[in-house]
Amino acid sequence: MDLEKAFTFIWKDTEWPKKIGIAALLAFTLVGMVGVFGWLGELARRVAADEENPLPDWSDIGEYFIKGFQFLGIAVIWSMPAALIILSSSAAITLTAMMDDPGPILPIISVFSMCLYVLVFIYIIILNVLSPPLWLLVAEGNSFGLLVNPKSAWDLFRTNPGSFLIAMLIGWLIVSFLSPLGAVVCLVGAFFTTVLSQTIMAHLVGQATLHARTDLDSIPESSIN
Numbered sequence: 666m667d668l669e670k671a672f673t674f675i676w677k678d679t680e681w682p683k684k685i686g687i688a689a690l691l692a693f694t695l696v697g698m699v700g701v702f703g704w705l706g707e708l709a710r711r712v713a714a715d716e717e718n719p720l721p722d723w724s725d726i727g728e729y730f731i732k733g734f735q736f737l738g739i740a741v742i743w744s745m746p747a748a749l750i751i752l753s754s755s756a757a758i759t760l761t762a763m764m765d766d767p768g769p770i771l772p773i774i775s776v777f778s779m780c781l782y783v784l785v786f787i788y789i790i791i792l793n794v795l796s797p798p799l800w801l802l803v804a805e806g807n808s809f810g811l812l813v814n815p816k817s818a819w820d821l822f823r824t825n826p827g828s829f830l831i832a833m834l835i836g837w838l839i840v841s842f843l844s845p846l847g848a849v850v851c852l853v854g855a856f857f858t859t860v861l862s863q864t865i866m867a868h869l870v871g872q873a874t875l876h877a878r879t880d881l882d883s884i885p886e887s888s889i890n
Contacts, residue, residue, distance in 0.1 A: 666831055666876075671868040675861070678720045685864070687723050689857040701860065702736050703729030705867040706804030712871025713801060713878070719868065736803045739812050743792050747785045754778040797829055797870040798822045821877055828873035836866025 675681050688704060691697025704721055707729065711719035723729075758778055761771045798818035802811070811817045822829050839862040
């Protein structure tokens with residue numbers, strides 16, 4: 666992972682104030698964050714393709730919104746099993762507690778629900794790990810069938826898990842540091858620093874994908890499956 670490149674590539678683009686500024690204004694509207702997701706995905710895609718100037722302009726803003734909605738839609742679909750388990754478990758506990766004499770049923774359901782919540786927590790962690798690969802697969806314009814199947818993101822992640830985990834960890838740390846710093850300046854500054862930190866994370870995700878695919882090309886085909 667080239668951390669120096671991830672932190673300095675923005676300043677090498679002469680139009681970076683305009684590009685980052687538009688992203689920050691869109692993020693300020695909240696709804697516009699959907700387009701920012703798509704824009705960041707395009708950034709990651711360009712880094713993964715080893716393009717020289719990866720910071721995208723906003724000439725394809727409509728496409729960025731489409732890709733952003735695709736990413737969020739797939740993320741919601743992936744999250745549905747966890748949501749259904751939580752809702753079903755909560756409903757079972759509530760209905761049992763409303764009984765005049767639930768007897769031992771309530772403790773049993775409560776313990777069973779706690780076990781399910783642990784599984785849901787693990788499932789959510791897995792989804793967060795697979796989100797960066799999904800981000801890039803969406804930006805590449807892959808089909809819905811491929812995107813909705815978590816195996817596609819997993820196949821990319823498992824080739825070079827260390828790089829993806831480093832990208833996520835550094836990205837989260839930067840967001841945690843820069844976002845409050847921007848808020849100290851003013852409210853709008855928080856959106857600017859958030860976008861700035863997300864561009865660094867997107868660059869790292871692109872690097873992780875580039876390394877993963879380079880490693881994948883070096884693996885004999887008979888060893889992949």
